[in-house]
Amino acid sequence: MGIVSGSRARSPWLFLLNASSCNGCVMEFLAALSPRYDVERLGCVLVGTPRQADVLVIVGPVMRKMLPMIVRTYEQVPEPKAVVAVGSCAVSGGPFVGSYAFEGPLDDVVPVDVYVAGCPPKPEAIIRGIYEAVARKFGRGPGGGDGD
Amino acid sequence: MTRERELMRVPFGPIHPALKEPVKLTLLVDGEEVVDVSIELGYVHRGIEALAETRNIVQVLHLVERVCGICSHAHPLCFIQAIESIGGIEPPERALYIRSLVAELERMQSHLMWLGVMSYQAGLLTLFMYALRVREGILDVLEEFTGNRVIKEVNTIGGVRRDLDDRIIARMRSAVKELRRALKLLIEAVHDKTLESRLEGVGVLEHGEAVELCAVGPVARASGVDFDVRRDDPYAAYSQLRGKFSVIVRRGGDALSRTEVRILEVLESTELVEAILDELPQGEVRLGKPLLRLSREIPAGEDVSRVEAPRGELLYYVRTDGREFLNRLRIRTPTLANFPALMAMLRGSELADVPIILSSIDPCIACAERVTLVDAREGARRTVRLSELRRGGG
Known part of the structure; x- marks a missing residue:
């Protein structure tokens, strides 16, 4: 594992994309950054632009007006990238299936690597989802350990 | 030149x-x-109002819970109040107290979350982390009581779905006590020179403008508008709790005043939670009838209901068709x-x-x-x- 791919796996940078979410998942994602859960201990850093990100965390159902923004944001994330769909809305549409603005579950729009279900999922589950995505896409899990 | x-x-x-x-x-x-x-x-835009017209009252109750994850108690509470008033249903006293209790816990966590976001924007990451850690104490008791940290799902037609027992009451008391201790530090941090000078005089909203533009909630109260739905149009158990809290009003109208109003409201909420736990009446927490039968018994009618959500006055207009469905739902959020x-x-x-x-x-x-x-x-x-x-x- 080279130095670039090694650091990518050990310290993945996250970008949170809110696709029409109700904020429930956003709050739990922020809680995952907070001292109790502290996703930064795995080397994860929240960044301000998709162009710097390795992992794209998407919350919320895909609604019509956001659809082009989601695709564009996904395209702006450089390869290799991992996508984590957080919350029932991103996974399936949740309670919003049947709305005139609903454009289908997230994996109809962009490829999704890990699904974290729940309304909203707890911060622990979100961290697990990020871990799995990194381990799957970048060869090994984040954080300091060697074996895992 | x-x-x-x-x-x-x-x-x-x-x-x-x-x-x-x-x-x-x-x-x-x-x-x-x-x-x-x-x-x-x-x-x-998720088309929630239109979706509500295709679903029955019980389903809509779960839908409005998801209008906003931060005020996920205020929305269903406002909706269910309108439905209960159309159906002439009086929830038991204990249920009303529990509704107020969860509303206050929600206000605390929402304001603390906001304080975190605000300090993040101001560049004070320490306070962001600290506010979010303090907030976890409230989320813990909410989770223990309602089963979820964010989407609480406590309301049901004619009452609430869960009852408090002695253990959880004791947990809430200690959580509130701990929060009050932490708040002292937060208030000090807000009045620190660095943050204060970043907020003072920024985004001033004059009293006249606030009235004219119909601002609500802490934004209006920071501009000297003395209005709070909890006091001025009491719902749930707030008419009994009238003397137990004061409405925080500031005259500055700037970002600092809005910060002060919110953080002092958290302090008022701790008082309220303790008062609610002290005065909690005994008895049932919901009507004995099954939920679906209750929802079918709601006649055709319309009503407007409002509550004081963490961000201000939240207003619902509901029109039922008498066959457990809705003809129209209109939501006016404080934001x-x-x-x-x-x-x-x-x-x-x-x-x-x-x-x-x-x-x-x-x-x-x-x-x-x-x-x-x-x-x-x-x-x-x-x-x-x-x-x-x-x-x-x-």
Whole structure:
């Protein structure tokens, strides 16, 4: 594992994309950054632009007006990238299936690597989802350990 | 020598990195000064009002819970009050107290979350982390009582779905006590010179403007509008709790006043929670009938209901068709009511203050981390990150 791919796996940078979410998942994602859960201990850093990100965390159902923004944001994330769909809305549409603005579950729009279900999922589950995505896409899990 | 004035259009959003929902602001700036602003909404439009017309009352109850994850108790509470008033249903006293209790716990966590976001925007990451850690104590008791940290699902037609027992009451008391201790430190941190000077005099909303533009909630109260639905049009158990809390009013109208109002409201909420736990009446927490039968017994009718959500007055208009479905649901959220006030605050402000002003109204949106500056005359674009704006660049 080279130095670039090694650091990518050990310290993945996250970008949170809110696709029409109700904020429930956003709050739990922020809680995952907070001292109790502290996703930064795995080397994860929240960044301000998709162009710097390795992992794209998407919350919320895909609604019509956001659809082009989601695709564009996904395209702006450089390869290799991992996508984590957080919350029932991103996974399936949740309670919003049947709305005139609903454009289908997230994996109809962009490829999704890990699904974290729940309304909203707890911060622990979100961290697990990020871990799995990194381990799957970048060869090994984040954080300091060697074996895992 | 006369210098030709250049007006620039600065679009904010809709996608931005860190916190919360997408919204697009287009600012017209003259140098550093914001001359005009327009707000484009609809990025999170989910068609909830139309969806509600296709579902029955019980399903809609779960749908409105998900209008907003931060005030996920205020929305169903407001909806269920309208339904109960149409059906002539009186929930038991204990249920009303529990509704108020959860509403106050929700207010605390919402205001603490806001304090975190606000200090993040002001560049004080320490306070962000600290506020979020303090908030976990409230989320713990909420989870223990309702089963979920965010979406609480406590309300049902004619009462609440869960009852308090002695163990959870004791847990709540100690959580509130702990919070009050932590609040002292938070209040001190807010009144620290660094943060205070960042917030003072920023985004001023005069009393007259607040009244004229129909601002609600802490935004209005920070501009000297003495109004709180809990006191002025009591619902749930608030008519019995009248003497137990005071409405926090400040006259400054700036971001600092709004911060003060919110943080002192958390303090008032701790008082309220203790009063509710002290006075909690005995008895049932819901009517004995099955939920679906109750929902079928709701006659055709219409009603308007309002509650004081953490962000201000939330208003629901509900019209039922008498066959367990809805003909119309209309939701007026406090953030929407505060947008005209936000525009008034932004006009004449400095570009670097925009993120602070935006988050100072506690919008259910906080959208700007990357900004594209468009030179109106040359059409040249350059992209600026919010963090640069925070440093006062632009």
